[in-house]
Amino acid sequence: MRYEITKRFKFEAGHRVWKQNLSSGKGAKLMADEIPPNPCINIHGHSYKVEVTVGSDKLNEQEMVIDFYHIKSALKDLIDNQLDHSFIIDKNDPLFPKFKENFGFLKLTVVDFCPTAEALAKYIYDFLEDKLREAGLLDEIKVVSVTIWETETGKAVYKGK
Template sequence: MRYEITKKFKFEAGHRVWKQNLMAGKGAKLMGNEIPPNPCLNIHGHSYKLEVTVGSDTLNEQEMVIDFYHIKAALKDLIDNQIDHSFIIDKNDPLYPKFKEDFGFLKLFIVDFCPTAEAIAKFIYEFLEKKLEEAGLLEDIKIVSITVWETETGKATYKGEK
């Protein structure tokens, strides 16, 4: 892409990475003999930051890739009304039935994936891609990347299929 723009968002949400096991997977060999806790198994929350980068090889009649306002509008309902101040929970999480039954007063954002930063980035990518497709804009505008910051020092980026 010759031109790229990035729009930033913020939202607050809780989650639980119910699949976390620091003693298994690719990184386990980096642990040595240390037996770590699995803190993300616990219910916790973040002040998330989201960066949405889109691009195009050409500019529109207003000499823009797309107006920042239009990116904000495409994601406004999802971010502001659905995810913000919610508890993001995987419907496959063993605790989901209990949450649904005992905590019906909570604002749940139910997904079908373990809500890691990587998976949330992919989810938002696919959501925005569908919005752009429905608007007939995917020919001119491509999503370059979606980056989800969980903390000031930890982020995940999804760039889609190449």
């Protein structure tokens, strides 16, 4: 892409990384002999920061890739109405049935993946790509990447295909 723009968003949400197991998988080889706890299995929350980058090889008639307002508008429902101040839970999480039964009065965002920062970045990427496709803009404007800052020191980036 010759031209790229980035729009930032923020939202507050809780989640649980129910698949976390620090003592197995690729990363376990980096640890000492001690077996640490798996803190992200617990229910917790973040002040997420999201950076969405879109690009095009040519500018539109207003000499823009697309107006920042249009990117904000495309993501408003997802970020402001669904994700913000919700609990993001995987419908495959073993706790989901009990959580839904006992805490169904809470604002839940039910997804079909373990809500890690990486998976949430892809989720937002796919959502925006679908919006651009529905508007007939996907030939002109591409989603370049979605970056999710889960903490001040930890981010995940999804760049797509």
